[in-house]
Every structure is written in C-alpha cells, then in structure tokens.
Amino acid sequence: MIGDNQLHKLTDLFAGMIGHRPTACVVTFGCQMNARDSEKLRGVLDDAGFKLTDNEKADFVIYNTCTVRENANTRVYGRLGQLKNYKKKNPHMILAVCGCMIQEPGAAQIIRKKLPFVDLVFGTFNLYEFPALMKEVLGKKLAGQEEPVIDVWEKESSGEADSLPSKRTYAFKAGVNIMYGCNNFCSYCIVPYVRGRERSRNKQDILNEINRLTQDGVREVMLLGQNVNSYGKTLDEKVSFAELLESIAVECDLNRIRFMTSHPKDLSDELIDVMSRYDSICNHLHLPVQSGSNKILQRMNRHYTREAYFELVEKLRGAIPDISLTTDIMVGFPGESREDIEDTIDLIRQVGFDNAFTFIYSKRTGTPAASMPDQIDPQTASGWFDQVLEAVHETAAARCARFTGTDQAVLVEDRNRHRGGWLTGRTQHNLLVHFEGPADLIGTCVPVEITESKGFYLIGRRV
Numbered sequence: 463m464i465g466d467n468q469l470h471k472l473t474d475l476f477a478g479m480i481g482h483r484p485t486a487c488v489v490t491f492g493c494q495m496n497a498r499d500s501e502k503l504r505g506v507l508d509d510a511g512f513k514l515t516d517n518e519k520a521d522f523v524i525y526n527t528c529t530v531r532e533n534a535n536t537r538v539y540g541r542l543g544q545l546k547n548y549k550k551k552n553p554h555m556i557l558a559v560c561g562c563m564i565q566e567p568g569a570a571q572i573i574r575k576k577l578p579f580v581d582l583v584f585g586t587f588n589l590y591e592f593p594a595l596m597k598e599v600l601g602k603k604l605a606g607q608e609e610p611v612i613d614v615w616e617k618e619s620s621g622e623a624d625s626l627p628s629k630r631t632y633a634f635k636a637g638v639n640i641m642y643g644c645n646n647f648c649s650y651c652i653v654p655y656v657r658g659r660e661r662s663r664n665k666q667d668i669l670n671e672i673n674r675l676t677q678d679g680v681r682e683v684m685l686l687g688q689n690v691n692s693y694g695k696t697l698d699e700k701v702s703f704a705e706l707l708e709s710i711a712v713e714c715d716l717n718r719i720r721f722m723t724s725h726p727k728d729l730s731d732e733l734i735d736v737m738s739r740y741d742s743i744c745n746h747l748h749l750p751v752q753s754g755s756n757k758i759l760q761r762m763n764r765h766y767t768r769e770a771y772f773e774l775v776e777k778l779r780g781a782i783p784d785i786s787l788t789t790d791i792m793v794g795f796p797g798e799s800r801e802d803i804e805d806t807i808d809l810i811r812q813v814g815f816d817n818a819f820t821f822i823y824s825k826r827t828g829t830p831a832a833s834m835p836d837q838i839d840p841q842t843a844s845g846w847f848d849q850v851l852e853a854v855h856e857t858a859a860a861r862c863a864r865f866t867g868t869d870q871a872v873l874v875e876d877r878n879r880h881r882g883g884w885l886t887g888r889t890q891h892n893l894l895v896h897f898e899g900p901a902d903l904i905g906t907c908v909p910v911e912i913t914e915s916k917g918f919y920l921i922g923r924r925v
Contacts, residue, residue, distance in 0.1 A: 469593060472600040473511035479604060480521060480554045486512035487520040491538065492528025494722065495657075495686055496561060498637040499589055500526045503560075505627035506592050514629065519548055522556045524582075527563035529652055531824040535563050542577050549579050556599060558582035560589065565656035566828065570614045580610060586657055587615040590623040618643060618658030624671065632875065634905035635682035635718075636675050640668055640706065641696075644688035646725060648752075649763045650795065650823065650831040653688055660689070662696045665706055672714045681907070682873060683710075685721035691728035704732040711740040717907060718873065718890065722748045727765040729774055738781040745782055746816075746892040749774070750790035754809030755802035758795050761834070768809055775813050786816040786861070786891035793850050794823040794843025796834035803846045810853045816861045816891065817918060818854045822847050859917040862893065869925055870895065872910045874903045894919040 477483050486507040490500040503524055504514055512522060518541075525541065528534045538559065549555045557580045563569055564585040573580050582599045584591070591613070599611045630636050643658040644651075672683055685707070687693060693703040703721075710719055719742050726749055737743050749771075753759050756767050778785055791806060810818070822843045825832045870889045878884035878896050885899045887908075896919065897910050910922040 468597060469506075469510040472597060472604070475604055476521075476554075476600055477511070484512050484521040485515045485517070486522040486524070487515050487518050488524045488526060489518060489541070490526050491534055492526075492530065492562065494637055494684065495639070495688070496526055496528055497631070498639060498686055499561070499586075499623065500524075501628045501630055501637075502589065502623045502626040503592060504629035506596065508629045509627045510593075510596065518545065519552075521554065522558070524558040524560060527559060527561035529561075529563040529566055529656055529826075531826065533824065535566075535569075538563060539577070542580065546577075546579055554603065556581045556603060558584075558599070560584045560586075560592075562586055562652070562656040564614055566652070570612050574610060574612060578610070583610065583612045583614065585614045587618045588613060590626060592623075592626065618661065624663065624667070630680075632905075633679055635684070635873070635875075636680045637684045637686050638668060638671055638675070639663065639687065640685050640690060640703075640721075641687040641693050645692070646689060646765075647763060649761060649834075650792070650826060650829055652826050652829055655828060657688060660692060660696055662693050662701075664697070665694075665701050665709065668706065669709060669713055672710060672716070676715045679905075681716060681905075682718035682720065683714075683716055685710075685719070687721075687723070689723065689725040689728060690721050691724050691730070691733065702730070702732060704730060704736045707733065707743065708736045708740070711736070711742050716742050719743045720746065720892070724749050726751065726771055726774055731777065734777055734781050737785075744890045744892065745784050746786040746788070746890065747778065748788045748790075751809065751813075752790060752792045753795065753798075753802065754806035755798070756805075758798055758802050761797055762792075762795065762831075768805065771809070772812065784891075786893070787813065788817045788892070789813075789815050789819070791818050791820045791850060791854070792823050793820065793847045794838040794840075796823070796831055796838065797836040798838055798846075800846075803850065806850060807853045810850070810857055814857045814861055815854065816893070817858050820847065820851050820854055855917065859915070862917055862920065863915040865889070865891075865893070865912045865920060866915050867912065869909050869911050870920075870922070871907050872897070872922070873907045874899070874905065876904060877901055889920075895922050896920070897922040897924055899924050 488500045488503045490497050527538050570583050641662040643660045644654045645660045694701040872887035872895045874885050874887040876886050878886045909925040911925050912920050912922045914921040
C-alpha cells in the first residue's frame with residue numbers, strides 16, 4: 463500500500479505530461495459485488511486526483527469484469543477492441559482490466575497476446591493492491607515504457623479492499639461486503655473459482671463501517687456476499703448471519719437494511735425470526751431457486767428439493783405475511799426435459815414470486831455442467847424460456863397489483879429518465895415506484911399513494 467501523497471505526485475506528473483487534469487472511467491460488468499468493488503476503484507482514483515467521468519474515452523479506463531457467462535467475456539473483448547484505434551491516437555491513455563474474468567486460467571495471457579495495448583491487468587484476489595498497481599502503471603507511462611503491468615494471483619489472501627476509499631454511486635445508500643467467496647460449487651457456477659473460498663469479515667469491522675456510512679448520510683445498506691446465510695463460519699468467534707443482522711438493526715441508525723444473496727439450503731429459522739422483528743429490515747428476500755425440478759436441482763448441486771423450498775416459503779410468509787419474494791430461474795440446464803420445465807412453471811405459480819431474474823443456461827468452461835451430456839439446443843431452450851417468463855409475468859403482475867390503493871414509503875433514488883418532472887424510488891419490498899415530484903426529494907423517504915400497477919413497477923402520487 464502506498465500513501466496518497468505518492469499517488470498525487472504521480473498524478474500531477476501525468477497531468478503535466480498530457481496537459482490537463484486526467485479523467486478516469488470505471489465500467490462495471492456483472493453483480494452488486496462488482497459494483498461495490500468499482501466504488502473502491504473510483505475512490506482510489508478520486509483520491510489520487512483523477513476527475514471521474516462516464517466517458518470511456520477517458521485518460522484512465524478500467525473494465526471491472528464479470529465471468530458468470532461466457533458472452534460477458536466476449537462483450538469485454540469487444541469493448542476493448544473498440545478503444546484500440548482511439549488509444550493509437552491517444553497513446554497516453556491507460557487501459558486496465560480487472561475482476562472475475564481475469565481470475566480465469568489463461569485470461570491474462572489472452573489479453574497480453576491479443577490485446578497488447580492493455581496497460582494493467584489484475585484480478586479479484588489483489589484488488590486491495592490497486593493503489594500500488596496504479597503507482598507502477600503511472601510510473602511506466604511517465605517513463606515512456608509500453609510493458610504492461612500484469613498481476614494476477616492464483617489464490618485468495620487475507621487482504622481485502624475494505625480499507626480502500628470509496629466513491630459511492632448514491633450518497634444515501636451503500637453496499638457493504640460482509641464476506642467474500644463461496645463454498646457451494648453449484649455445478650454451473652464459476653464464482654468459487656474466481657472469487658475464492660468463503661471468508662467472513664469481522665463483525666465489529668462491519669458495524670464500524672456501517673456506522674461511518676450513517677454518519678455520512680447513508681440511510682439504506684445492502685449487505686453483500688455470495689451466500690450471506692453462511693456468514694460467520696470462517697470466523698474464530700462464530701457469529702451467525704442472523705446475529706449479525708440483529709446487531710446491525712439494533713446498533714446502526716438505518717432506515718432500511720437489505721441483503722443478498724441467500725442460498726435456500728442455509729436459510730435458518732433464526733434468520734426468519736430476526737427479519738420479522740425489526741422494521742428496518744426490509745420485507746424483501748431474494749431467494750434463488752434456479753429450478754422447480756428435483757432432478758435438475760440435484761444435477762445443479764443445490765442441496766435442497768422443491769419441497770424444502772416450498773417449506774421455506776411457507777415459513778417466511780407465516781412469519782412475514784407481506785414479504786416480497788424474488789428469485790433466479792435458469793432454463794435449459796443440461797439434461798432438462800419438458801417435464802422439468804413444467805415442474806419449474808408449477809413452482810413459479812405455487813410460490814407467486816414478486817419478480818424473477820430468468821435466464822437461459824450458458825455453458826461455462828471450467829464448471830462441471832460444461833462437460834455434462836445432453837446439452838440443450840438453443841432453440842428448445844429459447845422456447846422453454848418464453849413459457850417460464852410468461853409464468854413469471856403472470857405471478858409478478860398479480861403480486862404487484864396488491865399494492866394499488868395503498869400508501870407506501872418510497873426511498874427516492876433518482877429523476878425518472880423517461881418522464882420530465884417525475885422521480886423514481888423503491889418501496890421496502892424493492893418495487894420501483896414512479897411519481898411526480900421535485901428533485902430535492904432524492905435521497906429522502908416520502909409517502910406515496912399507489913394509483914396504478916404496471917406488472918413489475920408502480921405508479922403513484924405523493925401524499
């Protein structure tokens with residue numbers, strides 16, 4: 463780790479070389495864990511004296527990559543290719559690629575061989591070393607050296623990026639990592655290989671971070687982890703996720719507490735009880751089911767059955783009747799049949815999800831599912847996907863409609879991009895609400911009467 467003064471000095475020298483204050487753009491692909499990592503990258507760049515921008519023709523561009531699906535890699539390579547000619551005309555430009563894609567075996571070598579104009583490559587395991595890597599790449603640029611800086615670790619370390627400065631997307635809400643990595647090894651998922659094994663953060667460190675955020679005006683926090691329900695298992699002093707959540711609800715001055723993602727096999731009765739007892743814990747749970755077929759769940763290595771999932775839903779709605787349930791559903795997994803799809807559609811209709819992220823299985827090299835027999839042809843998978851999506855739309859519309867005529871507390875997030883003079887916010891149930899109002903309401907929680915349901919979002923008017 464290096465001091466801010468050293469980074470500032472290098473940034474000043476770089477500014478003198480190019481003739482203006484350098485700009486920086488961080489482009490995020492993938493999940494909320496990546497989005498949180500990008501806030502750290504932006505924080506370091508901002509502290510170093512760069513001017514942050516959304517323009518990808520900046521002086522320092524970082525692609526923070528996702529690799530859950532192979533087409534995500536293709537998108538990154540395509541975006542880098544588009545910047546190749548621009549960089550030829552602007553040789554001072556620094557291009558960096560980091561994130562999950564880089565942890566794949568051979569990815570860094572591919573970039574070095576096929577995209578030699580990329581200046582910096584690093585992975586998820588040494589994100590916390592970004593300031594030092596910046597120092598190295600800026601030093602090379604100032605010295606006129608073209609050799610890229612490539613630093614990819616094969617294993618996770620004890621160091622994490624929590625101590626880095628952060629430049630948040632929103633002033634009033636923030637993500638907080640409570641753990642890193644995953645031990646589940648679902649047969650379709652690359653995450654344990656690119657994010658490493660589970661590592662839980664110290665409970666008091668999490669509480670301290672959240673209290674600092676509340677002092678800075680944050681009213682809503684999203685607790686982040688690949689599987690938050692297994693939080694605490696790697697700590698010397700064992701703490702369950704339910705105990706952590708209750709401590710946050712009691713000790714931190716927050717209006718809203720959210721968390722994701724929850725694995726159904728680890729959702730405890732203790733957690734359900736804590737969720738039911740604190741108003742600040744949002745009445746929303748994202749609980750990925752992936753499939754409604756026991757055969758496919760077993761092939762996915764999910765360690766629960768459809769019957770166990772139904773039992774969880776019954777417990778949740780018994781304890782929190784107004785809870786909003788969302789999920790992930792995968793279609794076209796190897797070996798899936800028409801009957802398995804019918805099981806999934808049946809589960810969707812029986813549970814009645816408020817929303818679902820539905821996607822077609824994408825073969826992921828390096829995972830067990832990629833070498834399974836009976837891969838589903840794209841046309842068949844696409845047809846099944848449409849039928850599953852139709853069932854999701856039906857249940858989501860019915861669930862969303864129940865709020866019509868009610869007053870809901872809405873945390874206003876931004877101006878509505880499609881309607882002038884309108885705002886966009888979210889209810890406790892994580893539903894989007896659009897209504898008319900002045901921009902100075904952004905960041906505040908306001909009562910809104912819901913006048914119309916649009917299936918996946920709501921229209922309202924300020925009370």
